[in-house]
Amino acid sequence: MDTMTLVLGTKNYSSWSLRPWLLLRHLGIAFAERVIHFDTEEFAAEVPKLSPSRRVPVLLHGELRVWDSLAICEYASELAGGRGWPADAGARAEARAIAAEMHAGFPALRAACPMNARARHRRVPMSSELEWDIRRVAAIWDGCRRRHGRDGPWLFGAYSAADAMYAPVALRFLTYGLPAQGAAAEYLQTTLADADLRRWVAEAEVEGVIVPSDEAGVPA
Numbered sequence: 001m002d003t004m005t006l007v008l009g010t011k012n013y014s015s016w017s018l019r020p021w022l023l024l025r026h027l028g029i030a031f032a033e034r035v036i037h038f039d040t041e042e043f044a045a046e047v048p049k050l051s052p053s054r055r056v057p058v059l060l061h062g063e064l065r066v067w068d069s070l071a072i073c074e075y076a077s078e079l080a081g082g083r084g085w086p087a088d089a090g091a092r093a094e095a096r097a098i099a100a101e102m103h104a105g106f107p108a109l110r111a112a113c114p115m116n117a118r119a120r121h122r123r124v125p126m127s128s129e130l131e132w133d134i135r136r137v138a139a140i141w142d143g144c145r146r147r148h149g150r151d152g153p154w155l156f157g158a159y160s161a162a163d164a165m166y167a168p169v170a171l172r173f174l175t176y177g178l179p180a181q182g183a184a185a186e187y188l189q190t191t192l193a194d195a196d197l198r199r200w201v202a203e204a205e206v207e208g209v210i211v212p213s214d215e216a217g218v219p220a
C-alpha cells in the first residue's frame with residue numbers, strides 16, 4: 001500500500017487538521033505528516049498544489065487526494081474495516097449527525113474561541129449565540145455519554161470519528177474556561193487526558209508560531 005501523508009496546518013491553531021490526525025492515530029493507521037505553517041510563503045505556494053480547496057488538512061494516498069477533515073475520517077474508517085464509527089446502525093447514524101453538526105455548525109463558538117492549543121486562562125465576552133453553542137455542545141456530550149457510553153469512556157463507548165470531531169472543542173473549553181457539568185465535564189476530562197491529544201498539544205507548544213488573527217481573549 002502507498003504511504004499516506006497527512007498535510008496539516010500549524011498544530012496550535014489548525015482544528016480541522018487535528019481531527020483526522022487523531023482518528024488515524026486512534027485507528028493505528030500508519031501515516032507520515034507534513035506541517036505547513038499558516039501565513040507563510042510555503043503555505044501560499046505549496047497548499048494549492050496539494051489540495052484542490054487550497055485548505056488543509058489534505059490526505060495524500062498514492063494518486064488520491066482527500067481534502068476535507070470529515071471525508072478523511074470516512075476514508076480512514078473504510079481502510080480500518082469500519083472501525084472509527086459505532087457498530088450499531090442507529091448509534092452510527094447519531095454519531096454521523098453530531099459529527100456533521102460540528103463540521104457545519106457552531107459559528108459563534110468557532111468565531112469567538114478559535115482553537116489555540118497551548119493557550120490557557122483566556123476569557124472572551126459571552127454572547128447569547130456563544131452561550132447557545134456551549135450549551136448545545138455540553139448537551140451532545142451529556143446525551144451521548146448517557147445513551148451510548150456504557151462500553152467505554154468515549155461518546156459512543158469506543159473511540160469514534162465523533163470524538164475526533166469534538167476534540168478541538170474540548171481544547172477550546174480548556175483555553176477559554178467554558179462551563180461543563182456532570183457527564184459532559186467527565187467527558188471533557190477524558191478527552192483532555194487522551195495521550196494522542198496530549199502529544200498534539202505538546203507539539204503545538206514547541207512550534208513557536210504565532211498567528212495574530214487566531215489569538216483571542218484576555219487573561220482570566
Ligand SMILES: N[C@@H](CCC(=O)N[C@@H](CS)C(=O)NCC(=O)O)C(=O)O
Pocket residue numbers: 009013014015016017054055056057067068069070103
Ligand atoms: N471543511 C474543511 C475546512 C478546512 C479549513 O478551513 N482549513 C483551514 C485551516 S484549519 C485552512 O486551510 N485555512 C487556510 C485558508 O483558508 O487559507 C475541512 O473540514 O477540512
